[in-house]
Amino acid sequence: MPYTMIIALAIHIVSAVIWVGGMFFAYSVLRPSMGTLEQAPDRLRLWRAVFARFFRIVIIEIVLLLGSGYWMVFVEFGGFAGVGLHVHIMNLTGFLMMGLFAHLWFAEWSKFRRFVDDGDFPAAGARLNRIRMIVFTNLWLGWITVVVGATGRYWG
Ligand code: HEM
Numbered sequence: 001m002p003y004t005m006i007i008a009l010a011i012h013i014v015s016a017v018i019w020v021g022g023m024f025f026a027y028s029v030l031r032p033s034m035g036t037l038e039q040a041p042d043r044l045r046l047w048r049a050v051f052a053r054f055f056r057i058v059i060i061e062i063v064l065l066l067g068s069g070y071w072m073v074f075v076e077f078g079g080f081a082g083v084g085l086h087v088h089i090m091n092l093t094g095f096l097m098m099g100l101f102a103h104l105w106f107a108e109w110s111k112f113r114r115f116v117d118d119g120d121f122p123a124a125g126a127r128l129n130r131i132r133m134i135v136f137t138n139l140w141l142g143w144i145t146v147v148v149g150a151t152g153r154y155w156g
Contacts, residue, residue: 005076012068015061016149020142022054023135031132044124048116051131055109062098069094086152093145097138104134 030050037043069091077083080091108131115124148156 002076005072008068008071008076011064012072015064015068016142016146019058019061019065020139020146022057023139023142026050026054027132027135027139040125041119041121044116044121044128047128048113051109052113055105058101059105062101065094066098084152084156086148086156089156090145090149090152093141093148097141097145100134100138100141104131104138108134 112127
């Protein structure tokens with residue numbers, strides 16, 4: 001295996017771990033712990049600060065996932081004709097995840113941020129609920145993508 005493949009795969013896996021692991025932490029650890037903050041505005045302000053950092057990191061991970069993924073497909077495997085079924089599935093679920101994230105970023109997050117900054121907390125809470133649903137969906141798509149990507153060489 002050429003060392004460029006190893007580097008691309010390493011970048012790919014670490015990016016996937018940061019994105020999916022970050023969503024897992026937000027959804028399954030931070031969200032149920034938020035009740036320790038009594039005031040809803042405090043919780044919303046904390047989510048705003050958390051997401052401002054995390055979503056920027058996700059954009060970097062998406063660029064790295066796409067760059068390393070297509071590097072492997074086109075440079076290492078000679079195009080989509082040379083890859084297994086698992087890579088086609090990963091490509092599809094990966095794009096679903098990225099499409100959902102684009103919607104989250106452009107439609108939901110920008111409004112949520114503005115509502116929190118303007119002190120309109122009921123409206124921000126409604127947006128947060130939609131962000132939660134998108135993150136929940138992407139978390140499951142992320143699990144599927146990671147399992148398909150990592151096990152696929154044995155069946156794909
Ligand atoms: C969207 C375009 C994507 C493309 C073109 C792509 C492409 C690839 C390729 C070519 C491999 C190597 C497969 C092999 O060696 O048999 C791979 C592995 C992998 N990919 Fe992707 N991928 C994409 C998105 C994603 C996403 C979004 C995730 C997770 C969030 C992901 C997670 C993984 C994992 C966990 C592996 C397995 C690493 C290993 O154990 O070898 N990929 N991907």
